[in-house]
Amino acid sequence: MTSHWQLDIADLSRSAAIPEPELRAVFEGTVPSPTFLRRLAPVLQLHAADFFVFERGPGGVLIRTVGNRNLSWTGIARTFLCLTARYWAASTYGVVGSGRKVLTADLLTDFSTVLGVPVGA
Numbered sequence: 001m002t003s004h005w006q007l008d009i010a011d012l013s014r015s016a017a018i019p020e021p022e023l024r025a026v027f028e029g030t031v032p033s034p035t036f037l038r039r040l041a042p043v044l045q046l047h048a049a050d051f052f053v054f055e056r057g058p059g060g061v062l063i064r065t066v067g068n069r070n071l072s073w074t075g076i077a078r079t080f081l082c083l084t085a086r087y088w089a090a091s092t093y094g095v096v097g098s099g100r101k102v103l104t105a106d107l108l109t110d111f112s113t114v115l116g117v118p119v120g121a
Contacts, residue, residue: 007043015043046117056099062111063097069115076114084110 009027013020016039026032032040034052041048049068055061066076073090081087086106095101112119 012040012043016040055097059096059099059101059103062103062115063093065115066093066111079114080110083113086110 007015009020009023012018013023016023018036018039022036026036037051038048041051047068050065053061053064053068055064063076066079071079073093076093077088077090088107092101096103096107109119
């Protein structure tokens with residue numbers, strides 16, 4: 001994760017005001033506290049609410065994360081159309097959220113665009 005944002009542990013620790021040992025512990029598997037996540041999110045240019053999404057499967061996580069932006073299925077369809085020029089029926093997003101539709105590369109790229117999260121290389 002730190003390589004994606006071009007930060008090392010010390011930089012991340014300073015920027016997020018999180019003690020370095022606590023940060024290292026989380027990277028090694030310790031469950032982070034809500035305060036930890038709230039401090040970390042803005043440093044990574046993410047929404048803190050996105051760290052508190054608990055869903056089964058990647059489709060559920062993506063739909064819940066978009067929902068954190070106050071978008072209904074119809075709002076998701078309209079937003080995706082405006083930002084990506086690709087239209088999917090509103091009900092399709094519900095099927096993605098339930099895990100009954102496979103996430104294609106195109107759909108993942110569209111979510112990346114809408115959420116403002118770069119696709120990792």
